[in-house]
Amino acid sequence: MGYGLCDRSVLTLEEAKQVADAERRRNLLVCETTIGLCDKSLLTPSEAEKVAKIQKEQNHLNCETGAGSCDHSLLSPSEAAEVKELEREHNLLACQTGRTLCDRSLLTPAEAEEVAVAEHQRGLLACKTNSGFCNDSLLxxxxxxxxxxxxxxxxxxxxxxxxxxxxxxxxx
CATH class of the missing domain: 4.10.910 (30s ribosomal protein s13; domain 2)
Structure with a gap:
């Protein structure tokens, strides 16, 4: 896990200990900052507990923001309910702003009407300002x-x- 070839056979006992300690610290840092790229078998029990907590928090943040991968199975029931509501709100915003990530099947009838009004207003604005795509057949x-x-x-x-x-x- 070092930065190059290391012939450990030429190291003194103290140097070998320092190299092993540096590799362990590097691995811990990778475990704390990057999901999936660390060797958890090299962690002490307290380090493994700390890393698990960090990864759970990172997963929760990913689920809340929609940035990064989200493993819903790692969420508590209250976190899962919160994330479900945030995902619904993210989808509604995507639909209201005309983003391609909009899933209309998840909208309530009232939200679908709200989205249709927003789309119509965007289309009218495009026609008024001659910017964007103006489909005058929708006016x-x-x-x-x-x-x-x-x-x-x-x-x-x-x-x-x-x-x-x-x-x-x-x-x-």
Missing amino acids: NPSEVRMLCYRDETATLGLRSWGHFLRSLLVGP
Whole structure:
């Protein structure tokens, strides 16, 4: 577990002890900071207990934040209930903001309606600002009229300055 080849046969007893101690400390550090990459058989009982506690806390944090792997079987019943609620909230937020990680099947009917409203508002905003994807077939008639009026007004404003864009003109 060292950083290179080490010929232990040329070490003094004291040097061999220092190398073994350094390897043990390195292994402990790896166990404390990185899940799955340590040799737990090299840990003392108190170190193993400390590492198990750290890994349980790290798993709980991963489950709460959705960052990293989460082993639900390591959670207590109260932690599992808390994590389930947080996962529901993370999913709702993903759906509300249009992220691809949204699982609509997990939404309540009220949440699904809320998400539909948010999607519609994002679509309308994209059409109003000409940024993002504007699917005008999803707009209601009053929104289409409002956008057409805005485009006509913009065209008239440009025309008064001696400029106009033919593509913005609506009708003859």
